[in-house]
Amino acid sequence: MSKQPLLEVKNLKQYFPIKGGVLGRTVNHVKAVDDISFEVYEGETVSIVGESGCGKSTTGRAILRLDEPTAGEVNFDGEDLLSLNKSKMREKRKDLQIIFQDPYASLNPRQTVGQIIEEVLKIQNIGTSSKDRREKIISLLETVGIGAHQVDRYPHEFSGGQRQRIGIARALSVNPKLIICDEAVSALDVSIQAQVLNLLKELQRKFQLTYLFISHDLGVVRHISDRIIVMYLGKVVEISDTQSLFENPQHPYTRALLSAIPSMNFEEEKRERIILTGDVPSPIDPPKGCRFHTRCPYKMERCAIEEPVLNSVSDGQRVACHLVEKGAVDYTKIPVNS
Amino acid sequence: MLTFIIRRFLQIIPVMIGVTLAVFLMMHLIPGDPAQIMAGERADEAQVEQMRENLGLNDPLHEQYLRYVGNAIQGDLGTSIRTNRPVVNEIFDSRIWITIELAFWGTVLAVIFGLIAGIISATRKYSFADVSLMIVALFGMSMPNFWLGIMLIYFFSVNLGWFPIVGWESWKHMVLPVITIGSGGAAIIARMTRSSMLEVLDNDYIRTAHAKGVSERLVVYKHALRNALIPVVTVVGLQFGTLLGGAVITETVFAVNGIGRLVVDAIKARDFPMVQGAILVCAVAFVLVNFLVDIAYRLINKRIDLN
Ligand SMILES: Nc1ncnc2c1ncn2[C@@H]1O[C@H](COP(=O)(O)OP(=O)(O)OP(=O)(O)O)[C@@H](O)[C@H]1O
Ligand code: SF4
Ligand SMILES: [Mg+2]
Numbered sequence: 112m113s114k115q116p117l118l119e120v121k122n123l124k125q126y127f128p129i130k131g132g133v134l135g136r137t138v139n140h141v142k143a144v145d146d147i148s149f150e151v152y153e154g155e156t157v158s159i160v161g162e163s164g165c166g167k168s169t170t171g172r173a174i175l176r177l178d179e180p181t182a183g184e185v186n187f188d189g190e191d192l193l194s195l196n197k198s199k200m201r202e203k204r205k206d207l208q209i210i211f212q213d214p215y216a217s218l219n220p221r222q223t224v225g226q227i228i229e230e231v232l233k234i235q236n237i238g239t240s241s242k243d244r245r246e247k248i249i250s251l252l253e254t255v256g257i258g259a260h261q262v263d264r265y266p267h268e269f270s271g272g273q274r275q276r277i278g279i280a281r282a283l284s285v286n287p288k289l290i291i292c293d294e295a296v297s298a299l300d301v302s303i304q305a306q307v308l309n310l311l312k313e314l315q316r317k318f319q320l321t322y323l324f325i326s327h328d329l330g331v332v333r334h335i336s337d338r339i340i341v342m343y344l345g346k347v348v349e350i351s352d353t354q355s356l357f358e359n360p361q362h363p364y365t366r367a368l369l370s371a372i373p374s375m376n377f378e379e380e381k382r383e384r385i386i387l388t389g390d391v392p393s394p395i396d397p398p399k400g401c402r403f404h405t406r407c408p409y410k411m412e413r414c415a416i417e418e419p420v421l422n423s424v425s426d427g428q429r430v431a432c433h434l435v436e437k438g439a440v441d442y443t444k445i446p447v448n449s
Numbered sequence: 450m451l452t453f454i455i456r457r458f459l460q461i462i463p464v465m466i467g468v469t470l471a472v473f474l475m476m477h478l479i480p481g482d483p484a485q486i487m488a489g490e491r492a493d494e495a496q497v498e499q500m501r502e503n504l505g506l507n508d509p510l511h512e513q514y515l516r517y518v519g520n521a522i523q524g525d526l527g528t529s530i531r532t533n534r535p536v537v538n539e540i541f542d543s544r545i546w547i548t549i550e551l552a553f554w555g556t557v558l559a560v561i562f563g564l565i566a567g568i569i570s571a572t573r574k575y576s577f578a579d580v581s582l583m584i585v586a587l588f589g590m591s592m593p594n595f596w597l598g599i600m601l602i603y604f605f606s607v608n609l610g611w612f613p614i615v616g617w618e619s620w621k622h623m624v625l626p627v628i629t630i631g632s633g634g635a636a637i638i639a640r641m642t643r644s645s646m647l648e649v650l651d652n653d654y655i656r657t658a659h660a661k662g663v664s665e666r667l668v669v670y671k672h673a674l675r676n677a678l679i680p681v682v683t684v685v686g687l688q689f690g691t692l693l694g695g696a697v698i699t700e701t702v703f704a705v706n707g708i709g710r711l712v713v714d715a716i717k718a719r720d721f722p723m724v725q726g727a728i729l730v731c732a733v734a735f736v737l738v739n740f741l742v743d744i745a746y747r748l749i750n751k752r753i754d755l756n
Contacts, residue, residue, distance in 0.1 A: 135575035177656045201662035209660050217653035221675055231661040281657070 115189070116150035117321050118174070118289055123147050123183035125166070125173045129395065142394050143169040145345035146183075148421075151289070151323055156315070158324040158332040160368065161342035162391055167325045170342070171291045174323070175209055176200060188288065205235045208282035212294035214274035218266040224252070224277050225262040228284050235285045251280040255310060272303035276310070283314065293325045308335060329368055333357060338427070341365045344402040345394055347421065351428040361430040361439055363407050385447075401433065408447040409434055450747070457743055461736055468732040472725050473517050477510075479721075486719055487530055521729065527722030531715065536726035540708060545730065547617055548707035551699065552692045554627040559634030560685060566635070567642020567681075571650060572669055582639065589636030594695045598629040598702035615704035626703045630695045634688040641684045645677040652676075679749055686742030690735045 124146055131138035144166040151157045159167045173180040176192060185192040187207065195203060211217035218227060228248045229241075238244035249259045255276040257269075266274055275295065282290050292311065296304040312335060314320060326332050332339060332353075339356050341349040341364065349362040360366045367385040389406050392398050398405050404414040414433055421429045424439040434440055476483050484501035485492070492500070505513055520526070526536035566586065570579040605625060606614040616622050649655065650673050658672045697709035704710070708727055715723035 130575045135580050172656070175660055177659050197665075201664070204660060204662040207660075209656070211653040211657065213653060217657055219654040219658070219672055219676070230658075230663065234662045278657075281661075 115152075116186075117153045117188060118151040118323070119184070119186040120150070120170075120174065121148050121184040121186065123170065123173055123185065124181040125169050125178060126181045127178075139395055142345050142397060144173060144180075145394075145397070147342070147345075147347045149340055149347060149350055151321060153288075153321055154315075154319060155337045156322040156324055156335050157338045157340060158326060158336040159340045159342055160326055160329055160332055162368075163327060164391060164394065165342045166345045166394070167327070167342060168293050171209060171293045171323065171325050175204075175207055175291065177209075201234070205285045206288045207291070208285065208287040208289070209291040209293060210275070210278045210282050210295045212297050214271045214278060214298060215266075217278055218274055220266055223263050223265055224257070224269075227266075227277070228252075228281050231281060231284055237285060247284070251284050252277070254283070254314070255280045272299055272307060275299060275307055279307075279310065279314070283318065286318070287320070289321045289323065291323045291325065294327070295324070296331060297326065297328065304331065311335070330372055341368065344391060344397050346402055347431065348403065349428070349430045350421065351430075355425065355428045359428075359439065361424050361428060361435050362403075362432050363409050363434070364403050366442065367406075401431075403432075409445060453747055454744060457740060461740060464736055465733070468729065468736070469518050469521065470514065472729045472732070473514050475725060475728075476721060483721065487721060526726035526729065529715075529720055529723045531718045531720040531723065536722050539711065539723060540726060540730055544706055544711050545708045547705060548693075548696050548700070548709060551623070551626055551630060551696060551705065551707055552689065554623060555631035555692055555695075556634065556685070556689065558627055558631035559638055559688060562631070562635040563638025564642055564681075566639035567646060568669065568674065570639065570643040571646030571677075574647065579643075583643070586636040586639045589632045590640075592632070594629055594633070594698040595702055597632060598625070598699055601625045601629060602702070617703075617705045617707075622703075622705075626699050626705055629702070630692060630699045633695065634685075634692060637688060638681060638684055641681050642677065645680050646673055649673045649677040679746070682742065682746045682749060686739050686746075689738045689742075693731050693735060 123144055124142075125144040126140040126142050128137040129139045129141060130136065147166075147170065149157070159170060161167055169178070172178045173183075174185050174187075174192070176185075180193060183193070187203070190203075192200065192203065222230070225245070225248055228251060229244055232238050232244050232247065238247055245262075249262060252262060253259065257273060257276055257280065261269075266277070269277065275298075278295075295311070296307050299307060308331070311322070315322060322335075324332060324336060329339075336353045338350065338352050340347055341351075341356075341362060343364050349356070349360070349365045351361075351365075356365065357369070360369055363385065367387045370384045370386065385408055387406055392402070392405055398415070400413070400415040400417055401407070401410075401419050404410045407414065411433060417433070419431045419433050419436070421431045422436055423429050424435050428439075434445070479486070482497070484497050484504060484506055487504070488497045488500040501507060505516060508516075524537055526540075528534065529536050529539050532539060566582045570582050573579050602614055602625065605611045612621050612625050617626075655668060655672055658668045663672065693709075696707055697712055699705070700707045700709035701713050708731065712724060712727045714720075715727065
């Protein structure tokens with residue numbers, strides 16, 4: 112891994128205006144992503160996890176400028192994507208691709224598989240003639256396990272797993288450096304999930320890809336990630352290498368997420384099970400101080416007032432919590448409130 | 450596809466039975482004695498009886514109905530009392546073509562303006578343009594045709610003198626009636642296009658298109674609009690029926706000699722065969738247009754379903 116990050120997200124904010132009334136005035140904002148920073152190094156697989164609505168997809172879209180972010184920087188390969196003009200950005204899209212969750216909604220129903228891939232090849236000036244492009248399309252499809260005879264079919268003629276493979280072929284077609292996989296396997300059956308994950312891993316080796324993997328499922332993420340970013344209500348609460356995260360989770364929210372995985376029984380004696388109660392607060396008016404304080408079993412007085420910042424607790428593990436301000440904490444020694 | 454067309458065509462039959470029955474019964478449901486009304490107020494007893502016999506009103510009802518339908522199929526819709534010419538000739542010699550012209554341009558206007566406004570609104574959601582267009586559309590939908598027609602005449606013909614007030618001779622005569630008749634449809638199509646576009650634009654395949662580097666314009670026209678148009682087609686079909694209803698009012702306001710005005714004049718003159726004939730022709734036209742729209746809709750969707 113090189114020292115220079117391939118992707119560096121700095122103080123990224125994405126506020127969505129809420130419009131109200133007949134005249135459509137902005138009455139408030141959804142703070143979907145609120146000042147987050149992280150890096151992804153070349154060849155890595157970094158995952159973003161968190162409950163539904165915490166801003167994972169929004170982060171992915173903001174990096175690609177599929178939504179225009181409110182503020183921040185997205186440095187990719189040493190260039191701030193947010194400062195590029197539209198046509199420069201369109202060229203740059205060659206290097207960053209995305210795979211979406213819903214294989215039914217992410218392919219245009221009116222384009223054949225061949226057209227879907229050909230379009231991006233043409234835009235990004237790949238291939239010299241249509242014959243050349245056709246060959247490339249067929250070889251791409253074969254790479255992901257779709258037969259050449261299926262190239263002129265429409266998306267509805269394929270199963271969910273096959274569609275996801277088509278999405279992968281499309282993303283691969285421009286030789287990107289980074290692929291954002293937004294819940295790329297969540298909609299698939301468990302057995303198909305494993306197949307698609309293996310395919311993604313294989314392709315990563317073959318094409319030296321870097322992945323930003325978005326998932327709400329820590330179980331999926333565990334086997335493929337080098338590092339994991341835990342988000343809660345638009346904020347990053349913990350960034351850690353995968354092993355430390357699973358063996359020694361430091362943020363109370365991370366611990367809660369791990370507790371929710373039934374099959375996890377390592378270090379059971381050391382780990383208090385944290386069962387989350389209450390709903391996730393609204394991102395329109397998030398809690399002051401630590402955003403997790405309304406649900407945190409370790410909540411202290413200052414938690415509702417002062418916002419914790421990301422602190423290094425060990426090499427490769429950073430946590431935003433007042434408890435772990437002075438380094439890693441042994442949770443067996445801390446009493447749980449109430 | 451062929452089975453679909455046949456099945457859809459068979460559905461027309463019960464509709465047509467209903468329509469002819471309704472038109473036929475009009476004759477019997479109107480207050481008073483149709484023979485008396487048709488023979489005129491000053492007709493004596495014998496003349497009324499003669500009229501009753503001529504009209505076959507003494508036969509059993511079902512026989513009368515079958516005869517009516519049989520004649521109608523052969524293109525005989527009776528004779529106009531007012532002009533003494535066959536109703537079919539009265540309708541098809543000129544008047545229905547004027548109405549078709551009016552309805553056609555009204556539809557063209559509704560589709561063009563509706564689509565443009567809908568696309569502008571959807572791609573600039575909540576902008577000033579969107580909000581103003583949708584307010585205008587709301588007015589367009591709720592404004593009665595006769596009121597809009599009178600207002601247009603007042604401003605553009607009387608005050609500004611840009612267009613003639615009444616008649617149907619040059620394109621200048623057509624502008625205001627076409628606007629009057631098309632505005633409601635334009636408003637509905639605009640709102641429909643907007644909501645359909647907004648729904649489509651939120652799909653991941655639109656984000657995929659952006660991520661590919663497809664230009665904004667092509668994302669809207671190639672990826673979004675084509676998918677958004679599907680529900681709009683249905684609305685366009687339904688609009689046509691409203692348009693025929695609107696023709697009666699619009700033609701009256703602008704003194705255009707179409708079938709709508711023919712109906713109004715016939716009602717005023719108690720020319721029942723004429724009224725019946727005109728209504729029947731309009732109903733058939735409506736049913737046929739919807740039949741064609743259904744097939745068109747199916748053809749558009751076909752590419753998704755079966756290709
Ligand atoms: N275009 C938008 N306009 C307004 N609010 C939005 C928009 N996109 C997302 N949000 C809101 O931002 C918040 C974060 O949404 P996001 O889709 O990023 O969550 P997520 O972590 O991906 O969740 P999930 O696991 O359900 O996909 C949610 O409250 C969502 O309702
Ligand atoms: S800062 Fe306080 S409320 Fe937030 S996670 Fe840590 S202990 Fe819990
Ligand atoms: Mg999501």
